[in-house]
Each structure stands twice: as structure tokens, then as C-alpha cells.
Amino acid sequence: xTARVRDIRQAFGxxxxxxxxxxxxxxxxxxGGAFTIDDLAAEVRKREITLGLATVYRGVAALExxxxxxxxxxxxxxxxxxxxxxxxxxxxxxCTGCGRIExxxxxxxxxxxxxxxxxxxxxxxxxxxxxxxxxxxxxxQRD
Amino acid sequence: xTARVRDIRQAFGxxxxxxxxxxxxxxxxxxGGAFTIDDLAAEVRKREITLGLATVYRGVAALExxxxxxxxxxxxxxxxxxxxxxxxxxxxxxCTGCGRIExxxxxxxxxxxxxxxxxxxxxxxxxxxxxxxxxxxxxxQRD
DNA sequence: TTTACTGCAAACAATTTGCACTGCA
DNA sequence: TGCAGTGCAAATTGTTTGCAGTAAA
Numbered sequence: 010x011t012a013r014v015r016d017i018r019q020a021f022g023x024x025x026x027x028x029x030x031x032x033x034x035x036x037x038x039x040x041g042g043a044f045t046i047d048d049l050a051a052e053v054r055k056r057e058i059t060l061g062l063a064t065v066y067r068g069v070a071a072l073e074x075x076x077x078x079x080x081x082x083x084x085x086x087x088x089x090x091x092x093x094x095x096x097x098x099x100x101x102x103x104c105t106g107c108g109r110i111e112x113x114x115x116x117x118x119x120x121x122x123x124x125x126x127x128x129x130x131x132x133x134x135x136x137x138x139x140x141x142x143x144x145x146x147x148x149x150q151r152d
Numbered sequence: 153x154t155a156r157v158r159d160i161r162q163a164f165g166x167x168x169x170x171x172x173x174x175x176x177x178x179x180x181x182x183x184g185g186a187f188t189i190d191d192l193a194a195e196v197r198k199r200e201i202t203l204g205l206a207t208v209y210r211g212v213a214a215l216e217x218x219x220x221x222x223x224x225x226x227x228x229x230x231x232x233x234x235x236x237x238x239x240x241x242x243x244x245x246x247c248t249g250c251g252r253i254e255x256x257x258x259x260x261x262x263x264x265x266x267x268x269x270x271x272x273x274x275x276x277x278x279x280x281x282x283x284x285x286x287x288x289x290x291x292x293q294r295d
Numbered sequence: 296t297t298t299a300c301t302g303c304a305a306a307c308a309a310t311t312t313g314c315a316c317t318g319c320a
Numbered sequence: 321t322g323c324a325g326t327g328c329a330a331a332t333t334g335t336t337t338g339c340a341g342t343a344a345a
Contacts, residue, residue, distance in 0.1 A: 025299055025344055046334080061302040066335065068300095082279060086310085087334065100263075102273045113267040120243065120263075124282060128254045130245045132284035139267055141275035168319060168324055189309080204327040209310065211325090229335085230309065 022075040032058050033068040037078060038092050042108035043101075045087040081110065082138040100137040106146030113139065165218040175201055176211040177220065185254065186224050186234040186244065225279070243280035254286070 018026070020034035036052050037044075044052075050065050060068075069090060072078040081101045082089045089103065091110050099112040121132045161169070163177035179195050180187070187195075193208050203211075212233060215221040224234045224244050234244075245254045264275045 027300060027344070029301070059302095063303080063336075064301055102267055102271055102275065104273065105276065111271040111273065113263070113270065120280075121282065124243070124245060125284075128245055129287035129290075130254065130282075130284045131290045132245065132282050135282040136279070137263065138279045139264065139273070139275045140277035140279075141268075141273045144272035147272075147274045170319065170325060172326070202327095206311075206328075207326055214325095 016077075020075065020077040021071055022077075024071055024075070029060055029064055030068050030071070032056070032060065033065065034072065034077065037069070037072065037090070040092065043081055043084075043089045043091040043103050043110045044108060045084060045089060047087065048108075049090075082140070100139070102139045102141060102143075104143035104146055105140050106142050106149070109143045109145075111143070113137075159220075163218065163220040164214055165220075167214055167218070172203055172207055173211050173214070175199070175203065176208065177215065180212070180215065180221060180233070181235055183235070186227075186232045188227060188230040188232055190230060192233075243282060245282045245284055245286075 016038060017031055017034045020038075021030055032053060033049070036056065037049055040049065040052065046062075046065055046069060049069070050060065050062060053060050053065070069078060073080060073090070077092065078090050079093050080088055081091045081093070082103055084103075084105075091101065093099075093101065093110070093112065099114065102111045102113050104110070121135070124130065125132055159181060160174055160177045163181075164173055175196060176192070179199065180192055183192065183195065189205075189208055189212060192212070193203065193205060196203050196208070212221060216223060216233070221233050221235055223231055225232045263280075264278070267273065268275055
């Protein structure tokens with residue numbers, strides 16, 4: 010689950026690599042689910058490392074730029090990010106209980122076609138995020 | 153397109169109706185598409201009416217509570233709202249050219265069902281946004 | 296040596312809230 | 321009349337930015 014060294018090295022693409030950025034990529038890669046900037050900063054702090062909040066924001070933005078991280082939605086007004094390894098076109102299911110994230114297939118054709126003909130738009134991209142409870146959290150809630 | 157009197161009366165459900173709220177519901181109902189709080193406030197101002205910004209926020213929240221308005225996404229960090237047909241699921245198309253937004257019906261079940269059975273999640277909410285070019289921008293781009 | 300990255304604090308923008316006041320029901 | 325709704329301004333909150341110092345390349 011933890012990101013490998015090769016991944017970390019490539020996380021920032023052609024941009025400059027620093028100790029802070031390595032920490033950022035490493036911790037983000039080990040988060041295991043969707044996380045906010047605050048979650049990430051807290052996790053970094055747990056490792057006894059201090060990073061300026063602005064550095065975290067800028068680092069995450071850079072990781073998003075290279076595609077290493079993906080913005081997958083929002084929670085309580087904060088942006089949610091995740092390292093998603095699923096290849097190809099897909100969307101995300103985010104567990105509102107534990108932040109766990111799963112990839113979901115995209116029923117693109119069934120949505121886009123009708124939408125285009127109904128509105129005259131030419132659809133070039135889209136974003137679909139589903140929120141819910143993963144099996145564990147769902148069963149925990151039933152107790 | 154303009155909301156009828158009956159609609160306005162029911163917009164706030166059992167909550168108290170005031171002159172400000174009537175204005176709010178009337179203007180929101182006449183917006184024709186998605187709008188931000190700011191758009192709405194500006195439109196109200198055009199009618200030579202003054203409403204406190206907090207009143208607009210609280211009024212929109214109330215309209216959302218009753219289902220009369222729906223939060224449909226965000227633009228430049230501001231929440232986007234729209235008056236949508238009650239009950240029906242739908243998604244939105246955002247024009248990357250001019251920012252114009254259109255709503256279209258959406259067969260949500262076709263996304264949620266398969267996603268739930270594939271992952272074991274219980275889906276409780278969703279965010280769907282399509283990006284593309286509206287007819288005007290699409291033809292402008294061809295020139 | 297160049298200049299991108301960092302940290303801090305101040306700046307920002309959207310939204311919320313406290314409080315006294317007003318006016319529906 | 322009572323209490324929900326209003327208006328203002330101050331407070332919050334997530335995020336961005338200016339700037340001087342530090343360190344990759």
C-alpha cells in the first residue's frame with residue numbers, strides 16, 4: 010500500500026524535489042483513502058515533521074498538477090484528495106465514515122449522450138463522485 | 153419560466169413567509185439556470201430591493217431545506233444553486249467557455265446500483281458534473 | 296549561481312454567527 | 321404578543337499570497 014521509492018521520485022515530475030516534498034508524497038501515498046489538507050498535515054505532524062501549511066497546500070497542488078494526486082470531492086467545505094491507482098477512466102466512492110475510497114466504473118455513454126442531445130452541449134469532460142458508507146462503516150452503524 | 157404565485161407561497165414550506173423571502177424565491181425562480189449567492193443578490197439589487205447578504209444566505213438555506221432550491225456544484229469557490237424539478241435526479245453541464253450551466257435528467261440508478269453491488273458501499277449522496285461547451289461557445293470555437 | 300521551494304504571517308473570499316430589532320402569524 | 325426572520329458587523333474557515341531566507345540543480 011505504501012508508495013515505493015520510484016513513485017515518490019516521480020511524484021513531482023520535472024519539478025524540484027525537496028525533503029518536504031518527499032515527506033508529503035510519502036505520507037500522502039500512505040493515507041489509504043481520501044483526505045483533506047488538514048488530515049495530511051496532521052499525519053505529517055505525527056511523524057514529528059514540521060511543514061508550513063502553505064507548503065502542504067503548494068505541494069498538494071503540485072502533486073495534483075502531475076496527476077500523482079487527484080481531487081476527489083469535498084468534505085465539510087474542505088477539498089478532498091486521494092492517490093488513486095486505478096488506471097483508465099473511473100470515478101470514486103468515498104466512505105463518509107472512514108474516508109475509504111473505491112473506484113467505480115463510469116457509465117459515461119448512458120449519461121452523456123442524452124445530455125448532449127437535450128442541451129446541445131458538447132461534453133468534453135466530467136466529474137462523478139459518490140458518497141456513502143463502506144461495508145464496514147455500514148455494519149458498524151447498524152449496531 | 154417564471155415561478156408562479158403558488159410556487160412562491162410553498163417555497164418555504166411551513167416556515168414563515170416574509171417580504172424578503174418572497175423576493176428571494178421569486179428572483180431565484182426567475183434565474184433560469186444555476187447561480188451563486190452573489191448572482192442572486194445582484195439580481196435582487198437590480199430590482200431596487202435591498203437584502204442583507206446574511207438574509208440571502210439564510211433564505212437560500214431555507215429554500216434548500218424545503219427542496220425548492222438545490223445545491224448543484226460550485227464555481228470559483230462559490231456554491232452554485234438552481235431551482236430544479238422536485239424529486240427527479242438530474243446532473244449538470246458546465247460550459248467551460250462561458251460558465252453557463254444547464255441541467256439535464258440523469259438516470260442515477262444506473263450509476264449507483266452497479267457501484268453499490270461492486271463495492272458493497274451504501275451510497276448516500278453524489279456529485280455529478282459534466283464539462284463541455286454550450287452551443288454558443290461550440291460554434292464560436294469553430295470560427 | 297540561479298531560482299524554485301519554504302515558512303511565516305498577512306491577505307482573502309465565502310460563509311456563518313451574535314445580537315438587538317422588526318414584523319409575520 | 322411571541323418568536324422566527326432581518327440586518328449589520330464581527331468572527332470563522334479554508335485557501336492563497338508576499339517576501340525574505342534556504343537549498344536543489
